Amino acid sequence: MKELRHLNKYLYKYKHLLILGFIFLVISNYFGVWPAKVVRYAIDYVTDSYRVYRLYEGTSLSESVFERLEVGVLILGAIMILMAFLRGFFLFLVRQTIIVMSRKVEYDLKNEIFEQYQNLPLSFYRKNNTGDLMNRISEDVSQVRMYLGPGIMYGINLLVLFPMVIYEMLKVNVELTIYALLPLPILSLSIYFVNNVINKRSEKIQESLSDLSTYVQEAFSGIRVLKAFVREKDSAEKFTTESEKYKYRSLRLTFVNSLFFPLIMALIGLSILLTIYVGGSQVIKGEITYGNIAEFVIYVNMLTWPVTALGWITSINQRAAASQKRINQFLKEKNHIESTQNLERDLKGDVAFNNVSFDYPDSGIRALDGISFSVKAGESIAIIGTTGSGKSTIANLMLRLYDTTSGSITVDGEDIKAFDISSMRSQMGYVPQEVFLFSDTIQNNIAFGSDNISLADVEQAAKDADLYDNITDFPKGLQTILGERGITLSGGQKQRASIARAIVRNPKVLILDDALSAVDTNTENTILNSLSRIMKGRTTVIISHRVSSAKLADKIIVLDEGKIIEHGTNESLLAKGGVYKELYEKQLKQEENA
Template sequence: MALFSQLSWYFLSEWRRYVGAIFLLMVIAVLQVIPPKIVGIIVDGVDNHSLTFSQVINWIGVMVLIALAVYLLRYFWRLWLFGASYQLAVKLRMQIYQQLNQQSSSFYHRYRTGDLIARTTNDVDKVVFAAGEGVLTLVDSMVMGLAVLVMMSIQLSWELTLISLLPMPIMAILIKRYGDKLHSRFKTAQALFSSLNNQAQESLSSIRMIKSFGLEQQHASRFDDVAKETGRQNMRVARIDALFDPTIFMAIGFANLLAVAGGSYFVINGRMTLGELTSFVMYLGQMIWPMLALAWMFNIVERGSAAYSRINSLLDEKLDMVDGELSPKQGRGVLSVNIKRFQYPEQTTQTLKNIQFTLSPGEMLGICGVTGSGKSTLLSAIQRLYDVTEGEICFQSVPIYQLKLDEWRARLAVVNQTPFLFSDTIAGNIALGRPDATKEEIESVAKLANIHEDILRLPEGYQTQVGEKGVMLSGGQKQRISIARALLLDAEILLLDDALSAVDGQTEYQILQNLSQWRKDRTLIISAHRLSALVGATNILVLKQGEIIEQGTHQQLISIPGWYQDMYHYQQLEAALDDDE
């Protein structure tokens, strides 16, 4: 029941719909207690021969009109009540989506994709069901039960009513116990459903690798284990769930037995007429739904409460990244980096230390080094995916943590080392950041990324569907489409994180030549393993274990003994051998 108080913010915002639906439910409850009374009148009238045939027909007509009125009223309260609950689904999912959008990368280290999807879909559905069906069963059981109870007690016999309801307190105690157990078991089952989602998502995302290594049976076995455990936990929920209806029907059965026994005694002793007993039994039959509804309400609300606690734990996650309050000034600006120390959250080892450089508009910075030297981490810090532990990164002489995140990142265009394409057309993927881009603008950046000719050779050109994650394209094609997408943004700072690794040397050279003409007064930062990509850089940083070990232009670095010179000669020799082959 605590769920209703937790959702009070939504009930207040949609109070018109809920009040209207509750009012109609009350009218329906009043209308439904009339037919049993009419049946009692008809039975006594027929038994006493005091009703004519036409009077019986009139009474039957009244019951038909009541049935039609109830039908129409039920239609409208369903529209109002369930319409309001469906809006709750929209609001909750938007809140979750906005929360996920604002979280930093460290948040996604703690939560897995399948778990987040389960909370956004399955858990929200359970809360919405409680806000719709749960409210219905609560109000309907209370109003209908109270109306029937009043008619039974006042209009017929309060003694027989008291006798008939003796099993109900026992039933209420049992239902409360079932509800408590259901809450904890359902929460466990939902957590395992999240694990099942995680397993399915990981397997489907890596299906090509699984097939390549012949791991289908191994992954199927792992999925089977998780599915069986999820099934076992759901079975524990079902065992509790299955106790509700038998308990209700047992209580109602005993209530009917007491009603018939007690009522027969009253009729024999002249304290009730046969028609009144008939009405009483019909009223007792109408008590079946309120009792079932009450049990069902406990079931629904406990499931919704367990689901809402999982949603709230997500919404209550504090933002690791605090948004700034300043907006960057109009025009280009100098990027100044002074990272004294950086380490990832919940880690003790330093990933970057003593990184200092300044980058003016129109300049190009190259970053190289062995695998794991901190190249991608440095680019992540510039994007403010993580905050620097000690030191600061400034743009236009303002620390980026003081800038509004959206506005700072709008100054950046990023191509990651693992490009991601949506299941859309090639044109749609290039125009991701600018959906209003013209065909000419899309083709222009595709030519700069040296992918235009490849696209024209595809069956439907720019309208070719690339499949999920660009499955039908090669790695080099995906990288070049991602570069075109970044160029279309026309951002001030372009970051390429090893974004040319999957293209051949000639294509790389052509793209770099195009970028040098495109760059003008824009800033370009390239992280690369192939040093040929950094030849045109105005400054190159060589990183090792998160520190700068060499720095300078290409010509300066190849003339000084060190890692850069050795790697350059090695790559030159490798290229020469490839040419001979």
């Protein structure tokens, strides 16, 4: 249960609801215990009145005794109804405090997890799948809420009701109380031994659910590929296998949980039998009355649900502990990418890489090896290379999505680690290699990077990216809702929308990571002509495997296996006759053949 200590801060935050819920539980149980006394008094009252009636049967007093008996029974019945109503009312208040508290904590916990997800570095998402992330913020939090709501409510109810009932039982007869409670230690030992089994099986269930969620998410995201390769049947079979694993583990847990109820009912039945047998003997001896036996039976039955709930509460708590353990694993993750000085200033755009090397933390692969280059404010640089040469890694390091393994990066003469991360990134425009668009309007997707972008700015950015004419073909124009991941648009349109999103912010530093890979030559030339105008006055980093994109840059570096093998201008590199010229001639032939 130590994993659940993380929730103590929320219990303290909503302590007023918890305290009120406890008070309401005490009051409701008080009105729940009293009916047993009323029943005892009623049975004894009826028994004694009947004896008096039999004494005076046939006389004028018998009618008077019978009328008084009727009135007494009606009054006692009214008291029972009033007690039931009051108990029900306070139980309603209990749910409006403790269950409401659990919903509030659920809300806060989900926000805490989501905020943690937002703050974690890119390396975290490279080693954890989306389905598992979603499962921990949804299913695992739901399991924790069951502990905070019903688990705490019925747990407190057990702690409150048990002493109250046992106290009333002891007041009546100590010996009868001992016999009635005799089976309960057996129950406690049974629960103790089953706890570990429930905990282990609960963890296995949550793991299976994460695997199942991950597979479903991937299947739906890749539905185009599944259909194109006619793998629907294989996908369904794999889903069946994952579901079967989850079902098997759930049934194993259900089997353990199902042992509780029969065991508890048998022990409660044994308590009632002992109560009637021992109580009957004491009635014969004249030590207690018939009403006392009825009172005891009601007390034992009152303990039935709390004791029955003990197994259920145990299961809830163990599941919650297993889920909170999984949640805590991610909440304990640290973001090592932090600002050293939190500098917030307007960037000029001077960028320099000083002997930078980088190894990916999850794989250990060296992406960059001793890279050094600089670009002054307002200048542009093109980074050319084949797939896997380390081009995109440079963009990730400039945005501080990762930190260098060795060497340093400076912006305006300051180490990049000194800048406030949000402030620095807000002044950079980034077009990623893998375009991601949200299920929102085209306008909102282009204006995504800022809260103060006008419609005119969005339209101009769309024109600069050669997207505006395509948008006007849609019936709703900029208000067209894009499907998941921008599925409404073609690959080239999505890429141009991403370019528009980057330039609409008027960034000081513009990073284009293979931004024209999905467009044809004519569209590329149109966008390049627009970019040549947009690039003026801002630092631009053009990352590409196309030499045609590099022509715009003031300087060019060629990467191979994480190292700079050539650098210079377009003209000087062509004159040099090295790797750059080979790429240029190869791509020129491809365009001519196309």
